[in-house]
Amino acid sequence: MEQKTPDRFREEQRFRQPWIWLLIGFVAALQWWGLFQQILLGQPWGSRPAPDWLVVLFWLLFGIGLPLLFLYLKLVVTVTNESIDIHFRPLTRRTIPIDEVTHVEARTYSPIWEYGGWGIRGFSSNRAYNVSGNRGVELVLKDGRKVMIGSQQADNLARAIAAAQ
Numbered sequence: 001m002e003q004k005t006p007d008r009f010r011e012e013q014r015f016r017q018p019w020i021w022l023l024i025g026f027v028a029a030l031q032w033w034g035l036f037q038q039i040l041l042g043q044p045w046g047s048r049p050a051p052d053w054l055v056v057l058f059w060l061l062f063g064i065g066l067p068l069l070f071l072y073l074k075l076v077v078t079v080t081n082e083s084i085d086i087h088f089r090p091l092t093r094r095t096i097p098i099d100e101v102t103h104v105e106a107r108t109y110s111p112i113w114e115y116g117g118w119g120i121r122g123f124s125s126n127r128a129y130n131v132s133g134n135r136g137v138e139l140v141l142k143d144g145r146k147v148m149i150g151s152q153q154a155d156n157l158a159r160a161i162a163a164a165q
Helices: 018-040 052-072 111-115 154-164
Strands: 009-013 074-079 083-089 092-097 101-108 119-123 126-130 135-141 146-150
Touching: 009 154, 018 052, 074 126, 074 154, 083 146, 101 154, 111 119, 111 126, 111 146, 135 154
Parallel strands: 126 146
Antiparallel strands: 009 074, 074 083, 083 092, 101 135, 119 126, 135 146
């Protein structure tokens, strides 16, 4: 039986910016109001109301789906002796072998200016995984690509990666 390598480092982060939750709450409340007015009260919503099926679809997507997605979204970073696992649940998972990393640096960065915001950002040659804050660990890989991992414990994450190398 294969034995699991113990974790050198593990961190779980969620979106916690108040402005994001206010925006999501506003969008969800708007959809709930539209559903209530048009479907339950039978009064068309707006000057050019959408068909009932579309109101229900938007309510499902933005009144229920969007808030649930953001409640479930979580960035989990795990470092073992073999790899760095970046799991942006439920969207994507990326595993970077430790031997692919040539440089590790904990640093302060600007999520908006450098990567265009929070989430999974950037292009294949310069990718960021972050949910909040402005601290992270930048990895340079053997092929020259860079990966920024946002972290509330950037120094500990960088030390764990360096120790695994």
